[in-house]
Amino acid sequence: MxxxxxxxxxxxxxxxxxxxxxxxxxxxxxxxxxxxxxxxxxxxxxxxxxxxxxxxxxxxxxxxxxxxxxxxxxxxxxxxxxxxxxxxxxxxxxxxxxxxxxxxxxxxxxxSNIPPVPEEVRADVRTIAEKEGAEGLRERLAPVDAETADRLGTGDRQRLARAYEVFLATGKPITEFQKERxxxxxxxxxxxxxxxxxxxxxxxxxxxxxxxxxxxxxxxxxxxxxxxxxxxxxxxxxxxxxxxxxxxxxxxxxxxxxxxxxxxxxxxxxxxxxxxxxxxxxxxxxxxxxxxxxxxxxxxxxxxxxxxxxxxxxxx
Missing domain, CATH: 3.40.50.300 (P-loop containing nucleotide triphosphate hydrolases)
Structure with a gap:
């Protein structure tokens, strides 16, 4: 090769x-x-x-x-x-x-082996992001995935939304899946x-x-x-x-x-x-x-x- x-x-x-x-x-x-x-x-x-x-x-x-x-x-x-x-x-x-x-x-x-997220969950998180912005997403994410919330801050709405929708869909923080590649x-x-x-x-x-x-x-x-x-x-x-x-x-x-x-x-x-x-x-x-x-x-x-x-x- x-x-x-x-x-x-x-x-x-x-x-x-x-x-x-x-x-x-x-x-x-x-x-x-x-x-x-x-x-x-x-x-x-x-x-x-x-x-x-x-x-x-x-x-x-x-x-x-x-x-x-x-x-x-x-x-x-x-x-x-x-x-x-x-x-x-x-x-x-x-x-x-x-x-x-x-x-x-x-x-x-x-x-990372992150499971697919149902479309209805994606839609819910998009609605939250539009209404509350990156700061709102971070505040929702922090209690369930403090590591990701701290790392992203409020500067990356797309990744905050992704992390939050993964948690809503699986009940686990995205960091758990990221450790299993x-x-x-x-x-x-x-x-x-x-x-x-x-x-x-x-x-x-x-x-x-x-x-x-x-x-x-x-x-x-x-x-x-x-x-x-x-x-x-x-x-x-x-x-x-x-x-x-x-x-x-x-x-x-x-x-x-x-x-x-x-x-x-x-x-x-x-x-x-x-x-x-x-x-x-x-x-x-x-x-x-x-x-x-x-x-x-x-x-x-x-x-x-x-x-x-x-x-x-x-x-x-």
Whole structure:
């Protein structure tokens, strides 16, 4: 088995283009590890690579899920497992790329065995979250799962809601399930991970420019199409970066300028959280701070050569 290459980094950091170039140089194929790029309805909003950008490289798990589905980390992990094994049998090098750190964490460290939560429980918790906010969720969670409530504080309503709904559905704190993990798909020695950490100021500028480009490429039309379907606003696809603001504009609630500025701001904040995730969850992954594509390639190929001596490639 050839070690898989995992490429992670904040949004707009150039992960996709780098993964495609690595695949070309090492006769590999690309597997998506981004929770929004799985949705077929979010071609533009999720910055999913086009056929032209793929440049003949086979891509997997991109745009294959309908926006009406609640696609989970567990769903992705099973599909990724099957795809990795298939590519291994074909002698292809596996390149996983994406900004969803939880996907890559589950792939390399295992996934918690949390039972499915009934939809009626989810609906009840959503109602609580809308009425009481993150602080209300934390106050409800604290008596039954103090560890999670203290760790999350009031800064992460989504995870607070998830922890509370797990308790309501099972009668146990989510921490009990998190201590019992499935074995990882990729064991130590079967992968090498790289974290892109470009200068933040330049990245934030790129995020703003990219969103403006998305508007020109049809992001608003994607948002309108989803709204016309009458989908639950709590679905993951409806929470894609920029989507809530585009939806509000499409409904006539805010101006286009207000929608664009807030969408850019939220995406910059998300990138900041991704930097934090890298520091906390992937402390030993090699960092590549340079935004230069050639420099990134040199680092990846040189380190990959160290763990996979038989590979012959041009490292110039």
């Amino acid at each position: 050839k070690p898989a290459i995992l490429i992670h980094g904040p949004t707009a950091s150039g992960k996709t283009a780098l993964a495609i170039e690595v695949a070309k140089r090492l006769s590999g194929e690309v597997i998506n590890a981004d929770s929004m790029q799985v949705y077929q309805d979010l071609q533009v909003i999720s910055a999913r690579p086009t056929e032209e950008e793929m440049d003949g490289i086979q891509h997997h798990l991109f745009g294959h899920v309908d926006a009406a589905e609640r696609y989970s980390t567990g769903d992705w992990l099973e599909e990724a497992r099957a795809t990795i094994r298939k590519l291994e049998l074909q002698g292809k090098r596996v390149i996983l790329v994406g900004g969803t750190g939880l996907y890559l964490l589950a792939l390399t460290q295992g996934l 499935q074995p990882p798909v990729l064991q130590d020695g079967e992968w090498i991970g790289f974290a892109l950490t470009p200068p933040r100021a330049k990245l934030y500028q790129k995020i703003d420019r990219r969103f403006e480009g998305m508007l020109m490429q049809g992001a608003m039309e994607e948002a309108r199409n989803l709204i016309e379907r009458g989908l639950d606003p709590e679905l993951p696809a409806m929470k894609a970066h920029g989507m809530p603001w585009l939806a509000a504009f499409a409904r006539g609630e805010i101006t286009a300028e207000f929608a664009a500025e807030n969408a850019k701001r939220d995406t910059r904040r998300y990138a900041k959280r991704q930097f934090t995730w890298i520091g906390r969850q992937f402390p030993f992954w090699p960092r590549i701070p340079s935004p230069d594509q050639d420099e990134r390639m040199r680092v990846i190929l040189a380190l990959y050569r160290e763990i996979d001596r038989p590979v012959e490639a041009d490292y110039s």
